[in-house]
Structures are given as structure tokens and as C-alpha cells.
Amino acid sequence: MxxxxxxxxxxxxxxxxxxxxxxxxxxxxxxxxxxxxxxxxxxxxxxxxxxxxxxxxxxxxxxxxxxxxxxxxAAAVPHPGTDYVGLAGQIIKRFYPAPPPDLLGWxxxxxxxxxxxxxxxxxxxxxxxxxxxxxxxxxxxxxxxxxxxxxxxxxxxxxxxxxxxxxxxxxxxxxxxxxxxxxxxPIEDLAFDEWWLVVDAWIRGPLELPARAVQYCRPSRPGTYMVGPGALRRWEIKMLPHETPADFQDHDAVWRVLAEFVDTQGLEHCRTAVYRFHAVxxxxxxxxxxxxxxxxxxxxxxxxxxxxxxxxxxxxxxxxxxxxxxxxxxxxxxxxxxxxxxxxxxxxxxxxxxxxGLIIGELDPVAARERDLNLGAELAAGRAVTVRQRFIPGLETGLIDCDANGSPQPGAGDLLLQPWVRQGKGPWLRFDDVVGSRFLIVSRSLNVFNELDESTRASWLALKGGWVVLGHKNGDTSAHSVLLEERDNWLSNWLNERGALALIARPDRYVYGVVRNAEALGRLVRELVKKVSS
CATH class of the missing domain: 3.50.50.60 (FAD/NAD(P)-binding domain)
Structure with a gap:
């Protein structure tokens, strides 16, 4: 040693x-x-x-x-969306990226x-x-x-x-x-524990493959097909109860299972891995x-x-x-x-x-038929949530403006939109590239910051806080404020829809809180400063 x-x-x-x-x-x-x-x-x-x-x-x-x-x-490709396919080959669920416009700038x-x-x-x-x-x-x-x-x-x-x-x-x-x-x-187990085989391969020959990702929700062999960049494709295949990871140490065994989903003659093997999918x-x-x-x-x-x-x-x-x-x-x-x-x-x-995962991996044919009927009916009736982003929450607790019961106030915890903006006659840039990563007050009013009392303004600046004013084409900038013109008015519309005078955003782009008048803004700033610095 x-x-x-x-x-x-x-x-x-x-x-x-x-x-x-x-x-x-x-x-x-x-x-x-x-x-x-x-x-x-x-x-x-x-x-x-x-x-x-x-x-x-x-x-x-x-x-x-x-x-x-x-x-x-530049090296990536947009996700094409996902179709969930039931026992009879019918689409029972759709799961697609949010449609344009791209409100976070990407x-x-x-x-x-x-x-x-x-x-x-x-x-x-x-x-x-x-x-x-x-x-x-x-x-x-x-x-x-x-x-x-x-x-x-x-x-x-x-x-x-x-x-x-x-x-x-x-x-x-x-x-x-x-x-x-x-x-x-201590670790919380959220009761999901399954073995899956993951196979990555390169397309090297003519193949008829779906344009979108597919979840094959079939009890005989659940699986997933993913469309990667270029020629990369992935299949995730659930192991059945009688199978073990040792059954897939041999390349031929992997290829036999993969053949249930695709003609393997047109593929070049890239990687095989056995994963224990679990939730902890x-x-x-x-x-x-x-x-x-x-x-x-x-x-x-x-x-x-x-x-x-x-x-x-x-x-x-x-x-x-x-x-x-x-x-x-x-x-x-x-x-x-x-x-x-x-x-x-x-x-x-x-x-x-x-x-x-429970939808995809159902192994009971009777339960799978009932699943197909229920999900198919929801999809046909327009009740199914089909946009992926709807399943990703904002902040629900922590350093955000909450009511007396600890629930976020309207708008608090949301991700701040990222519009294309410019200063004066300058180029159109993404919002974050102009304002940086810091606390921000965002408003359409030039006067609100000046309406705060001197002590509140000083405490805001001590947090390295900045001030963004939307809707101005002259682009004047002071040490603490930036005047910006929005190309599509995403942030201005967000404020207007909430009847808001201003919002406070955190350095990681989450909204701390939303206010309707200068008095409420002063109170919110003081509350934030107290939480951060005391």
C-alpha cells in the first residue's frame, strides 16, 4: 500500500x-x-x-x-412519436412530442x-x-x-x-x-422490477420499419421499437417469466428473439444488454x-x-x-x-x-384485451392525453410561491418559456443567451422596478437579480435591466393570460411566482430574499 x-x-x-x-x-x-x-x-x-x-x-x-x-x-433527430399497438395490431394509445411552437426554444x-x-x-x-x-x-x-x-x-x-x-x-x-x-x-422501492433485453443495431439492408416508435403491447412478448439517429435502431424486449438473463448470453438466442419483431437479415449488431428495469x-x-x-x-x-x-x-x-x-x-x-x-x-x-411500463408489459391475455378496449375507447373519444410533455410536471414544492396549504400559487413552479428576443437592431437570440442564469423579474412595464422601495431594490440586487422588460424595440440596457423585443410574444402572452404584471424566475428557469401589481411584487421579492438569505 x-x-x-x-x-x-x-x-x-x-x-x-x-x-x-x-x-x-x-x-x-x-x-x-x-x-x-x-x-x-x-x-x-x-x-x-x-x-x-x-x-x-x-x-x-x-x-x-x-x-x-x-x-x-445538430447530431440528433426529433423524436417521431410513439404508437402503442394492442393484441390485434390496432393503435390503442398515442404518445407524441408537443406540437409547434417550441416554447422552450428547442x-x-x-x-x-x-x-x-x-x-x-x-x-x-x-x-x-x-x-x-x-x-x-x-x-x-x-x-x-x-x-x-x-x-x-x-x-x-x-x-x-x-x-x-x-x-x-x-x-x-x-x-x-x-x-x-x-x-x-434509506431507499424507497416503487414496486416495479422487470428484466428486459435491450438490442441496438444498425440498418445495413432494405427493411420495412415503422416511421414512429412502437410499443408492442402483446402478452406473448412485449417489446419496444425505437428510431434512433441515422441507421441506429433499438429494440427493448421483455423477458418472460420462465426466462433468465443467462438465456441471452448467446448471440443466436438474442437474434432469435429479435426476429419476433424485425427481419434481422438487414441488421448489423451494435450492442446487447440485459437490464433490470426498476423504480427506486x-x-x-x-x-x-x-x-x-x-x-x-x-x-x-x-x-x-x-x-x-x-x-x-x-x-x-x-x-x-x-x-x-x-x-x-x-x-x-x-x-x-x-x-x-x-x-x-x-x-x-x-x-x-x-x-x-405496466401497460406495455401486461402478460395476461384477458387483462390485455380489457386494456385494449379501455385505452382504445379513450383514444377514440379524445379523452387520452397524447402529448409527452403533459406527463412532466413543474416544481411542486421547495423554493416557489405557495399558498398556506403548501400548494403552488398559479404559475409558480412552471418552466419559464424561452422566446426568441433581440435588443434594438441586434440579431434574434434565444432568451437565456441574452439574460443569463440568474434571478429575474420579467415584466412589460418599465416603471415597476422603480416603484419598489429602496430597501427591496437593494435586497434584490444583493441576490444578483436582473430586470427584463418586454415589448421594447430600442434595446436600452442598464447595469440591472434589459429591454427586449419578443419575436412571437410568448412570454408577453403568458403574462397576459394570467393577468400578471410580472413574474419572478429562478436561475434554473423555473418561475418562482407571479404578481398582478407592484405592491405584490415587493412582497414577493422580500419573501424570496428571506428564504434564500436567512
């Missing part, structure tokens, strides 16, 4: 364990805010096969914050090749110049020390040791998280100065395509709060909202994913 005297010592503001999409996202977000970050990753390089294959516009908006959304979108759902996406995220990390990466290194254990976390790490090639002292540690090390195993937090959520995601994100904090079935999205949301939610606390304009109490907000959100999403 290497002696303590020979152990290399490193210091950082943040240590990120795991360099997958969640880890890369939070490393880039923190480094772009000026903090020193160390990343430790057990693998020597990016895994070269597809795993996650779909994500949504909120993820792209976060990648926009990192400066790589355009290159990720295509609502997209398909990608994960190694390409991860390479883009790592380029975003490298461009910051503030992240030190240790690939092919394994975390051994962690322990608290005065004002931070100490992590003991070894290089996998020769066992050489290093120690990292960081103010905070973020565990993004996946479903088998070493950090979570050491912490041993860790009870507490903050442990002092240690935080869990991504699959280290939760795992969900893939039937809503939200696994990667959930981890990226975790990263953005946590990054701005850590920045606020490290920057001295928020207290440690703000960090407690991380678990509250993200756990509630994830549980809702996992619940929907589980429900869709």
Missing part, C-alpha cells in the same frame, strides 16, 4: 464522482461559474455503445447553458447517440479551463473534514493513491454508486456536504425516456444553489430545497414511467 507521505494531495471547491452525463453537466455548470472542480471517473474513456437514446427540450436548454446545445441538436424530444452526446458534454467541461479530470481512477471512501469532504482515490492501473479535499462532493457515479453505498441512505428513489439526497444526483439518487423504467433528463435536471438545480451558497448570497438552508424539489419531481415522473 502507498504510504500517506507518498499520497498526492489535491484541493478543489467541488469534487464530482462520475463523468457520465449528470457528472459532466454539473462539472461544466460549476466551472462556468468560476469554481475549481475535480472529476473522478473509473472508466478510462467514454463507453462507446449507445445507452440512453432520448431526451427532451429542458435537457437541451441546460446544454445551452453549457454552450453545446447547438452541436448536440425541439420537444430528440433522439441521440450517447457517446456523441457525452463527447459534447466533456468538450463543454474542457472549455471552462477550471476542471481537473482523473480518468481511470476509483473512489475508495470519503470522510468529513473541517469545512469540507476528504476523498481517498486510487489509480486503477497501478493502485497509486491520491487524496482530494473539497468543499462539497457530488456523487454522480450511477446506479451502483460507491458514495451511496458508503452513506447507506433515495429518501435523502443531501448528506451534509455530500449530494447525490442522477442514477445515484434514483432509477426509473425507460418508458418515458426521462432517465438522462432527470439527472441533468438534478445537476442544474443543485449547481446554481451551490454557487449561491459558495458566493455568499445564500445560506445553507437553500441547499435543503434540493432534495425536496427534485425528489417530488422524480417520484412523479417515475410513477408515470411505471404506469406506461
Amino acid at each position: 502507498t504510504s500517506q507521505a507518498n499520497t498526492a494531495q489535491h484541493e478543489a471547491d467541488f469534487l464530482v464522482v462520475g463523468y457520465g452525463p449528470s457528472g459532466a453537466t454539473i462539472a461544466a455548470l460549476l466551472a462556468r461559474r468560476g469554481w475549481r472542480v475535480i472529476v473522478v471517473e473509473q472508466s478510462a474513456e467514454i463507453y462507446d455503445k449507445p445507452r440512453a437514446i432520448t431526451a427532451d427540450h429542458e435537457a437541451l436548454r441546460i446544454f445551452q447553458e453549457m454552450g453545446v446545445a447547438d452541436e448536440i441538436a 425541439m420537444p424530444n430528440f433522439m441521440f447517440v450517447q457517446p456523441e452526446l457525452e463527447a459534447s458534454l466533456r468538450r463543454a467541461v474542457e472549455k471552462t479551463g477550471k476542471v481537473q479530470t482523473f480518468l481511470a481512477h476509483q473512489l475508495l471512501d470519503i470522510e468529513p473534514y473541517d469545512g469540507g469532504v476528504k476523498a481517498n482515490i486510487c489509480r486503477t492501473s497501478d493502485g497509486a493513491r491520491l487524496t482530494v479535499h473539497a468543499r462539497y462532493l457530488i456523487a454522480a457515479d450511477g446506479a451502483t454508486s460507491v458514495v451511496r453505498k458508503q452513506l447507506q441512505p 428513489v433515495v429518501e435523502q439526497w443531501r448528506h451534509g456536504r455530500v449530494f447525490l444526483i442522477g442514477d445515484a439518487a434514483h432509477q426509473m423504467p425507460p418508458f418515458l425516456g426521462q432517465g438522462l433528463c432527470a439527472g441533468v435536471r438534478d445537476a442544474f438545480n443543485l449547481a446554481w444553489k451551490l454557487d449561491a451558497v459558495m458566493g455568499g448570497w445564500a445560506t445553507q438552508r437553500l441547499l435543503d430545497t434540493y432534495t425536496d424539489e427534485r425528489k417530488r419531481h422524480v417520484r412523479t415522473v417515475v410513477g408515470h414511467a411505471k404506469a406506461f
